[in-house]
Amino acid sequence: MSEFLANLRGFSLSGLFCLWGEFIGRWPAAFLIASAIMICLSGGMHGLKLRDNVRDGYTARNSRSRLESTIYREFLGSEGDPVMTTVLMLAKDNGSMHRLDYLADAVQQLVHLSNNLSVTVDVHTVGYRRFCGHYCDSNLPLLYFYQALTDKTHNPVAPFRVDYPIAHLRGNDLHLERNLFGVRTGNKSNITNIEYVELISASFLAEVKTREDMDKQGAWELAVFDYCREYSQNPDNKMELLVLGAEIVDTEMNKDSRRMIPYFIVGFTFMLGFVFTSVGLSAYYYSSFTYRILIVSATCTLIPCLAITTTLGLSTLVGNRTNSLMLIMPFLIMGIGVNDAFLAVHGWMREARRRTEAERLGKILEDVGPSITTTTFTNVIAFLIGCFGPTEEISIFCLGCAMALSFSYIYTITLLCPILSYCAHDWKKRTRPNCMQINIQLFARKLNKLVAKILASKFAFFILLLGGMVYWSFGIWGTVSMSARLDTDKILPIDTPIRRPHRMVERLVWAEYYPVTVIVNKPIDISDIQQYNTLMNFVQEFERLPSNKGANFTMFWLRAYEKYFNGVGAEDFDYFDENTEVQKSSETEKKPGKSGIDYSKLAHFLGSPLEKHHKAFLHLDYNQTYPSLKASVWNVNGMFVDQMLLLKPLTFETCVVTLVCMFVVCMVFIQNPVSVVLATLSIASISFGVMGYLSFWHLELDPVTLCSVLISIGQSVDFVAHTTYHYQISRKEEIVDGKLTIVNLNTPQKRLENTLEKVAWPMIQGQFSTLLCVLPLVHLENYIPLVFVKTITLVVIWGLFHGLVMLPAFLAQCPFKLIEINLFQYLFGQTSLSRQQSHRSFFERTPPVELSLLSKAS
Template identity: 40%
Template sequence: MEEEKTRAASALLERAQAQVSEPKRTKLGEFADFIRWSFSKLEMRKFFRWFGQFIGNYPIPSLIAFGIMISLIGFAFPMNLRDRVRDGYTPTNSKAYQESKRLREFSGLTGDPMMTSVMLRARDKSSMIDPDNLMDAVRLLQHVKENISVSSEGKERNRFSDFCGHHCRQNDVVDYFALEMVKLRAGELSLFKSNLTYPMAMLMGQKVHLERNFYGVQTSFNENRTYTNIDYCELILLTFTADIQRPEEEEIVARWELAVSDFASKRSKDENVEMLVIGAEIVDLEMNKDSQRMTPYFAIGFAGAAVFIFISAWFSLFLYGRLSPEFRGCGMVTANMLLPVFVCVVPAMAILTTFGIYGLLGLRINSLMLIMPFLIMGIGVNDSFLVVHHWLRERTTLTRSELLGFVFEDVGPSITMTTLTNVISFAVGAAAPTAEIALFCAGSAIAMGLAYIYTLIFFGALLAFYSAPEGSPEPKKSRRQQQVGNFFDKLLLWYAKLLQNNIFRTVFLLIWIGFIVGGVVGCTTITSKLETEKILPHETPIRMPNRIIEEQIWPEYYPVIIMVHRPFDVADKALNTEFMELVDEFEGLEGSRGANSTILWLRNYKEYFDFVAAGNEKDIFGDSDEDAAEIQKGQYDNSQIQGFLESPITRHFRGMMVVDHDASPPVRKFSFVVAYRNHTTWDDRIRIQEEWRTICERHPNLNATIWNVNGMFVDQMQSLKTLAAESIVATLAAMVVVTFIFIQKPVPVAVAVLSIGSIAIGTIGYIAIWKLDLDPVTICAILISIGMSVDFTAHISMYFVNCPRGRDGMPPSALDRLVHSIGSIFWPAIQGNASTLICVLPLVALNNYIPLVFVKTLTLVVIIGTAHGLLLIPMFLSLLPSSMLEWDLLSSRKPSSTDTADRSTVGRELQLLGVSAVGSKSAEEPLLLTPATPGDV
């Protein structure tokens, strides 16, 4: 036996001596060697061996550091749970963001107008202009305006009138309509002839628009009812718009909107008029409430994963003899029973610490962030599984520091690479100009990084405590354990030979080609679409009002606000002509409701001007106008602007005009509204929005911009493919760099990178085939899939390339490499992948869109990634000669089939033989054999 050790050690020394006996290099070769040496330091094998020994020698300080880090959990509660569905998924550099900024500048606001929509309809399907229903609508309008209030610091009651700005009388048309309807039905005469025709009514001598408030209208001519042409009205819409003058008002308005929603939900079912409410804050609240419903599902997933971890960990302990009677005397059985517990503790602490960091920084937690625990719990245990697997394979006769050093040397570079790639993939998403995606990706990146750190300093320290004392006997396996172990050894050898079978290779290659073709087809057919209906919870009460808006209100009345950011002189004919050309272009687009539905102050002002010129203003309102006699009909100027904005019929234009009566001209800037119909799909809305922007660009002199309620969503859909492509390319580029730094062999790196691309193509393509659209949620899931794909490719590639030579010193064969690499990662990979799926699968029962996207994506990436990691990559690498696998691009010498691993690997093999190598790295000083001492390498 001793002779065999001596011969093996001599062979190893000859190989090591050959490495340091290389011929002199050229200057270029020396430079290349220096670069290679620099990169070799980045493998960090020696660093991780030292770090493992440090943790093994000083576990208490490591646990203290862990305790300090998890103390941040105290900042996690209470969580600031809040979503921003309206603008949180739109890139901050999009046109819609710029248009919203111009709108705020136009109105002098600090935030976008907050709009709350209240829909009123009869439960018995009767017409909303029936007397009882109409008066109920008026009473509800007044109640919402006057009686619903919320308290704030320094003020007990904040009503709508406190923050409505120029929009306080936005719904007065309903009041006026109801008042005139009651009079006309009773046969009373109004001061001026009123005509309640739809869509343009005549109230108090002025034209008013009914189509903004009355929907599902059926009209006909009735000789017995000449005052209106309306036969039936299905729905009345009341819109409450708040101007955010100060940042703190946003919170007040949000609570007021929720108070309106609460009032509507508590109304008796016996009331015939049904009240439906929806607004941005209500949507955000419902999204977050639904996300909080995931807590029991997380508990189920966590429990299922924990049970699996316990079973699989105990199986590993059994297989490696760690439950043998010899270990009971030193308490190892009791200690090993706790290992599965600590495997679960690592990701759980990482999740809670991440929430603590968000709380400390004052960041909010959105719905996507509440998906993060499922991901981290499933993915974060992978490193621990790999550490445990290698820990169990090491000899128990080593000291604790030596054992942990060897474990970290084996797994440290591998788990560092996979963690780094996961963190980078999330960091790419965190850098995206979309707030909701950035919050989720940043949190996931932090949690992944913390899980990695905790694995090293917490789990590693516990392994140091629970390792057998120095000099403990090697565990003796029972007959049953030996039988099970032999069975798995034979199974592993059979599997490795199967991967070398040409028939199996051919069949699998054909399957893989079909898989790629399907993935490419799916990638080319995936559509960019973000629909509120899709992301809303199934059981939320706002699904109905959202459906009404999308299916009834927008198809009938789809408005756009056009803002003109320049002074406007009514008397300037050239400017008037150019402006009316702009208006005509908007009104001439497909689906326009025409000039009668356009809300344009200039047209009403000219009617008012002519009205005053005829002397009617004084008769109606009793105002004295000394200049009225000098006004001539048809010759317009700015003289009546002030009176126009004070008229009870036209004062609602105050919110659409910025006027300075001391300036000339007084109208400094203004806006108007053009309405459209029949834009029922998002494709229609995207097209019309681009046409609006094009019209504004054709009239630079007017400095016009548009704003539409769906502008953010339209730009989200238009930017999704670009955002996805940029994120994917950036992530893949980072994967290439990181993989090359750690593996350093061009051919295995190329195989790993191509496999990452294959997994990404398959995941994205089959997501599309699985009826998922490209939206912000799927982009997050795709980033996860790319990051996770490295887990399946990197481990197998590293272990395949770094396969040790046999004791005879000969290079490993392809079969040796297959057995070594698959044997090193197969069981940890199965454990990690199974725990990931077990943790997320309970979300299927929730049956909501966002959780289902992650479940489908993770299922795909686990299945596809496992097939690549355990089948495709080892099969392909086994076809390559050793010289290609070991070729180093940065080396100045040609690859050789007799090249060996680095000197640290040789030293490790010598130590396992019970000897140590010492000597100089120069060619002149030989390496010598000495008896091994603890820690020698």
């Protein structure tokens, strides 16, 4: 045990990376082969298919609406929820749709869509009748309305009126409010009180049982969309047909996602130019510009590209679905994924030439390995938290980002580092710096000292503290005041044809008719007066709710059946055929404890064309017993309601869990409690700033904003981890009079100088490249890309301010005794000084090389 503890005392994270770098430098070819093997996974992209689930993909898996949907599916005996395709019919001349010729055309189109329109799926011809189930005749009231209005128009003295919202025809109620919208009424006509109808809405409900049925219904819905578009474009047709459905929305989202490919190419081109330019400038600064710099620059840009293709290929190979949000991922990874490469290349150029390639690579990873590992690990954890969250579409996006960032880090180690090792062969051929290079170096060092001196002062600390209070106040205010609002219209492509029907549905259909389905999950004996009264009182309680339109608008099969049972006998209707099963029973008499009705005429009732739509609301089994009443509620848009209700608590929970994980990871890698606390508070500060100022940028809390918050938390680690890690370094190497010297960093200013020298330029490089990647999306003008552009812009602004200004100033005011505290000191009795010295034996292994040249350059 003592031997084990002795080994632990000699362990340090930086030393581990030093050994790892030396290992890569000795066998670079092996790591290049490993990279080539991983690159082969990109071939899986060949089978990539985009598929979205807009309807419930953003709803929590444990939400109340999902439980209600499960109960509804069990009630229907279905594997999926009822799926609805909505067709809106409008007159091209903006006239009323209740004109008889327009009504005739509308009915003709409904019959065609219901009975004749078909599509071929897997060699099978599929029409609406294939999967409509009990909903096949849900649009029959439009046919009856047309027939009744025609009869009344031709015979004005007929003893009925076709009134809105409920027409009373031969003892039956015809509900028109479910199909006619934008209706103006009056009493000028003896035929009907309707003066104007803006649109007719027809709902084609599907009773899908399996995934195969869902695919067939989706194909049919797309066929309806194409048919209605062609019909509307025909100038000879008087009507315009607009269609809206989940499959159509998903397809349009996918089409719009593919439009981002040119913008990705533009962003990649911008980033490519920036990488070559900035790395070239760094090489010029260090007087080491050779053709191998081009190889290094190309590798830097290749790393995020390979991470993206490997992620998409592997996801496809394992059967994961790719959604539209995943196509935002390449823009993020192209910017974020190159940050580690910038740090490694900057350390490679800054490193002295006295070592072998392996030792030099070891020193590079000793300096940057822990910090880039910390940022990658925390980024990955931030996205994994989102991946294990309760919403499916966000989980897919977060898993893709976590995988891509992981591959980006792996390729940095297995591809860039071996390339740096090979390119180091050319390092000794570096030319003597000219006067301009020397002047640039002197100016940069003077500027670095000036900035460090200002940030280390108490005056800067108090100014930044006051400014920070203002910033935090607005950030917290904006975050708290951000409203949770789910607007499907926002996520739709700006030029998609389904925007218009969606707005009409919101403006007219949902405003005038928004049905809620109440499910009685246990069968009842309607002949028992107590059970009968319990059910009726339950219905009446719903109808007394303030937002309920009342009993006249309730579609309740029992009321219609009771009227049929007591008023009209089965012999008065001849709508059922020979195969209709009739439940036989004796005539029910009004007895004590009995309601006076039973199920004996139910089969006849459901055979009526006016009443057979009630089959969709009944689960018939005459052998069931009758336990107590148990009810639940289901609504076709319940998923969206839950999304809106859960957004704020879900965002708060996700942010808290992510910050706690950031704290734990930073504690493992940074190891100094004070630095970890300041780093975590900085992450929280950046996140509050991003989210708060997004609200001032006219954004509301929705699933897309939630994704962007996760990005801001993960990306903010890049700014604080590098700064806090390098500020803890108490010694550095310098060449003084041609000799390698270890200099103690014993003042806050010296530590800030060393920190800014190592991280400022690569941090600026990385964040500027991120902006260049995403800025082309502004021209797309769609909501989802714009949210990410705004988020990343704020992350870059506030992150650079925290990482290079505020956090260094706060660290400079902390006493060195607190900064020197290390977890290893308490766990294994090892001080931070001994930890730094334990892996410095290799410093003296190789004699100095060309130190006079370095001295002149300095």
